[in-house]
Amino acid sequence: MTVLVTGGAGYIGSHVVRQLSEAGYTVVVYDNLSTGFADALVHGERLVVGELADSDRLDALFAEHGFKTVLHFAASIVAPESVTDPLKYYSNNTRNTLNLLTACVKHGVERFIFSSTAAVYGMPENGIAAEESPTVPINPYGTSKLMSEWMLRDVCAAHGMRSVALRYFNVAGADPQARMGQRTPEATHLIKVSSQAALGMREKVSIFGTDYATPDGTGIRDYIHIEDLASAHLAALAYLERGGETTRINVGYGKGASVREVIEMVRRVSGVHFPAEEAPRRPGDPAMLVAKADRARTVLGWTPHYDDLETIVADAWRWEAKLNKR
Missing domain, CATH: 3.40.50.720 (NAD(P)-binding Rossmann-like Domain)
Known part of the structure; x- marks a missing residue:
């Protein structure tokens, strides 16, 4: 078909x-x-x-x-x-x-x-x-x-x-075999931006908002x-x-990670302690957005296989390093 x-x-x-x-x-x-x-x-x-x-x-x-x-x-x-x-x-x-x-x-x-x-x-x-x-x-x-x-x-x-x-x-993430991934030149995705910072392509990562009503003050996403x-x-x-x-x-997976947690995971996976700078909130950003994701499993029969932040970051990092030949 x-x-x-x-x-x-x-x-x-x-x-x-x-x-x-x-x-x-x-x-x-x-x-x-x-x-x-x-x-x-x-x-x-x-x-x-x-x-x-x-x-x-x-x-x-x-x-x-x-x-x-x-x-x-x-x-x-x-x-x-x-x-x-x-x-x-x-x-x-x-x-x-x-x-x-x-x-x-x-x-x-x-x-x-x-x-x-x-x-x-x-x-x-x-x-x-x-x-x-x-x-x-x-x-x-x-x-x-x-x-x-x-x-x-x-x-x-x-x-x-x-x-x-x-x-x-x-x-987030990329093909585990690094055949494809996020390539948008001015990408705003946190994991990609952080990977680029670890590669020296950006001077720093900005943390947009540190006063949200979340455990570490930064936004939480699924x-x-x-x-x-x-x-x-x-x-x-x-x-x-x-x-x-x-x-x-x-x-989604039905669980979230904060901006600070993602940055720390990219630092750990890459082995590079790149700088992160606190910045004001961006317009249109909620403090937390996490899925109630039961319906995908029960209605569609969908089963996720990569439900792990370290795996997501590792695949994104591998792709970014390949993309920039590092």
Whole structure:
């Protein structure tokens, strides 16, 4: 079966594409390569370079392949940036998802897996988010994704398509064989930034906010290994192929690590005591965001295999060292 993966040359998309290919799917990737890389497609998947805003190009691609399954990753994802440039997020995330869904309806797509985010929850009570928790995003990034979820829900109800919206928590790490990983030039992911500091590529790591109501005063996040996140997409696809109904699923481990704990783990794994500097809070950052992640296991049958901060950091460090030939 041929599946379409938008944004499949990016960090998360490329890991999912690799796992899909290894599982026997034929994959077509549609990506504008603004943050993705063609050489991240390690199994020779077909790459079509294009914009989701190009409705004619999308229409021709769907007509050529007759896709019945679409996995949608293409998006802008930096929450602080969305606060200063909201229209970029409503354009690239919400409007372009509308364009993609329009093509899906026109060409009879049956299954749709959406790359959503825990940012749709905003600041949940006690910092723990369940799928039933109120969705009150505190930045345009979260709002743009929530609006896309709403469109997807309504399209499925109206046209018989079935979907899974996967709400990611903090994705980190890299392929354990170091074939691919996070490559965004101006990345804001803490583990990547810390690894770059350990390699001497950055002078220091900034700790944005040290006065949160957490044990060490720094923000707590639920870090999930990219390989486990990718496997959740294959579990979601298998669920839909079994006839599963439209749903939304958190993808996290259900436990958190603070900024200081992550920095100390990168120092330990790398053997480098790089400097960390305290800085003011960033706009749009909650104190704590951790998943209630039971549904992924019970509904999708998903089983994580890399649920360990040291493993996540070690794989990220190995990739970063390879990427920068250290």
